[in-house]
Amino acid sequence: GDSVTQMEGPVTLSEEAFLTINCTYTATGYPSLFWYVQYPGEGLQLLLKATKADDKGSNKGFEATYRKETTSFHLEKGSVQVSDSAVYFCALKDTGNQFYFGTGTSLTVIP
């Protein structure tokens, strides 16, 4: 069945460091891919998405490119801030509108 695998955390970075959180997926057909962010004690918020191969989603300095050849959707940011500390979830929505979430990656950015 469809699934999403994302890198284990926690990840700790210094402010202004480069961030990569890896996400790979398994799916039949052509799914849409998403990154959600969860701040402490809150629900999940959509960060960015991509709906077809080679699409790049971007928001708030974060980017991810839908790579069909490597079945990946890695999240990147060039310079993280303390306010980026949160849990990040990679997700897939298949053509039957079923959602599959990764297990989440906790990011802590220290000043």
Place this chain on the structure above:
Amino acid sequence: DGGITQSPKYLFRKEGQNVTLSCEQNLNHDAMYWYRQDPGQGLRLIYYSQIVNDFQKGDIAEGYSVSREKKESFPLTVTSAQKNPTAFYLCASSISGTGISSYGYTFGSGTRLTVV
């Protein structure tokens, strides 16, 4: 503004009690979902509903019940049969139907349930 409202934000349950978590949306979304999140873990699907008066069990439905009498509302009852209910509960909604896989979920802010 449109969105999803979950209430209460914090809820305490005594052993053997049933409690109901509220989820209301004004986004005109057809589909609604309940997830459970345990510390340091991902989301696990409890129940979902694609249309009014219909709902399906998710991966961990035992000990939970839902109803979908109105499009806007999808309350979750945690029954006494749920042996380990302490968790963070998230409600979500989305547009339903074919050809709309590019639409994501909108989540509520969650309810933290604690057994005392």
